[in-house]
Amino acid sequence: MPGLEPGAGQAPTPLDALIAATDLGGADREREALEGALAAAAAAVGVRAALLLRVDPRSGRLAPAAAAGDPALVAALARGDDAGVADEVRAAGGEVARRRPADGLHVLGIPVRGSGRTVGVCVLAGPSAPDPDPVRMHAARFAATRCGWAIERGHLADSLERAMAQILETDERMLGRIGLDIHDGPTQQLSVALLEVQLLEAELGDAEAAGEVLPDKLRPALGRIYEVLGGALHEMRELIGHLRPAQFESRTLPEILTDAVRAFEARGDAEATFSVEGDALGEEGITLSQRITFYRILQEALTNAHRHGHARSISVRLRFAREGTTLEVADDGEGFDVDAVAGREGTPRPRFGVVGMRDRANLLGGTIAITSAAGEGTLVAVYLPRWRPDDPAAFPGLDA
Ligand SMILES: Nc1ncnc2c1ncn2[C@@H]1O[C@H](COP(=O)(O)OP(=O)(O)OP(=O)(O)O)[C@@H](O)[C@H]1O
Numbered sequence: 001m002p003g004l005e006p007g008a009g010q011a012p013t014p015l016d017a018l019i020a021a022t023d024l025g026g027a028d029r030e031r032e033a034l035e036g037a038l039a040a041a042a043a044a045v046g047v048r049a050a051l052l053l054r055v056d057p058r059s060g061r062l063a064p065a066a067a068a069g070d071p072a073l074v075a076a077l078a079r080g081d082d083a084g085v086a087d088e089v090r091a092a093g094g095e096v097a098r099r100r101p102a103d104g105l106h107v108l109g110i111p112v113r114g115s116g117r118t119v120g121v122c123v124l125a126g127p128s129a130p131d132p133d134p135v136r137m138h139a140a141r142f143a144a145t146r147c148g149w150a151i152e153r154g155h156l157a158d159s160l161e162r163a164m165a166q167i168l169e170t171d172e173r174m175l176g177r178i179g180l181d182i183h184d185g186p187t188q189q190l191s192v193a194l195l196e197v198q199l200l201e202a203e204l205g206d207a208e209a210a211g212e213v214l215p216d217k218l219r220p221a222l223g224r225i226y227e228v229l230g231g232a233l234h235e236m237r238e239l240i241g242h243l244r245p246a247q248f249e250s251r252t253l254p255e256i257l258t259d260a261v262r263a264f265e266a267r268g269d270a271e272a273t274f275s276v277e278g279d280a281l282g283e284e285g286i287t288l289s290q291r292i293t294f295y296r297i298l299q300e301a302l303t304n305a306h307r308h309g310h311a312r313s314i315s316v317r318l319r320f321a322r323e324g325t326t327l328e329v330a331d332d333g334e335g336f337d338v339d340a341v342a343g344r345e346g347t348p349r350p351r352f353g354v355v356g357m358r359d360r361a362n363l364l365g366g367t368i369a370i371t372s373a374a375g376e377g378t379l380v381a382v383y384l385p386r387w388r389p390d391d392p393a394a395f396p397g398l399d400a
């Protein structure tokens with residue numbers, strides 16, 4: 001915002017200040033929106049620094065969330081050197097202006113409101129008093145209102161994530177229940193049936209040894225039944241493994257995905273490698289919904305690589321970046337015509353895999369790209385945007 005750096009050179013005209021304070025364009029991210037509004041507020045009334053103290057929804061206390069202007073002054077304000085203005089503003093719900101006796105610094109606190117309550121305080125400070133011109137003051141107040149909107153937007157985003165996580169967790173619990181039911185019901189019955197066939201074969205063996213003549217087709221038919229039952233039991237066990245929830249709450253994304261890769265390798269279908277890049281950013285901004293989503297998508301991609309691509313080797317890469325997280329699953333299998341599969345109708349049975357992966361990614365504002373061609377393997381790339389990458393709670397340098 002050229003010319004609107006607080007304390008930098010000439011102050012903007014009242015009209016410019018108002019235009020800057022009401023400019024809502026461009027800032028998608030909460031941090032950018034807050035910083036833009038604070039810079040406009042400080043420039044409007046000609047002070048050197050602006051600090052936003054936000055009411056922490058958990059503790060109810062005021063905590064620094066964003067700032068603009070002179071770093072030393074910002075740091076002092078963040079330490080609480082604002083002559084108690086912020087607390088008074090919050091208690092009274094109105095503006096408070098004061099001059100600090102120690103150094104004569106002028107401090108002005110403006111309440112920041114959201115949904116009818118005070119969600120924060122905007123503290124403006126400088127060596128000279130804020131310009132009382134009504135248009136300038138109006139501009140500063142409007143900038144504070146913008147801070148309120150940005151905070152509200154953050155709260156809404158939080159609620160949305162909580163709702164999403166609840167839905168996905170309920171989903172996971174249901175899958176776990178289905179897994180248990182399959183384990184206790186059909187899997188047990190299949191095991192019993194297999195045992196019966198084995199016993200029957202042993203009895204037939206005894207009968208033959210005793211000189212009895214058996215119909216020719218009996219043994220091959222029993223062999224086939226045994227094979228079919230064995231195959232079904234194997235699939236059931238695989239399914240149960242898939243349905244088991246993965247302790248998403250207490251583990252990091254790499255840990256959860258490592259589990260999925262190991263479980264896949266343990267089945268001996270193909271070899272799989274797993275690597276993580278950019279982990280310096282850690283888990284910040286990776287939500288519970290994202291962990292569940294990445295895990296389920298990875299499972300499906302691995303299953304498809306083996307079942308359809310007959311892949312021998314699969315490489316799984318997780319890449320953390322500031323903006324978002326990417327998961328790539330590359331297999332060396334037979335590949336397929338992605339467009340043809342997408343447009344295929346009237347298939348013998350409904351297919352949920354690719355559609356489900358896409359739905360899961362889209363639900364969290366992410367994308368999925370599948371690249372494949374016959375004989376060239378398949379690459380599944382899923383991208384989920386980082387959840388509020390600039391959470392004000394993590395504002396650097398203000399917790400000093
Ligand atoms: N990695 C892959 N390699 C080769 N073909 C694939 C791969 N992934 C998907 N396909 C093709 O895309 C089709 C659709 O996959 P999708 O996962 O949607 O369904 P499915 O695996 O057949 O059934 P479901 O996942 O519902 O059990 C598959 O039937 C297969 O032809």
Ligand SMILES: [Mg+2]
Binds near residue numbers: 303353354
């Ligand atoms: Mg599938």
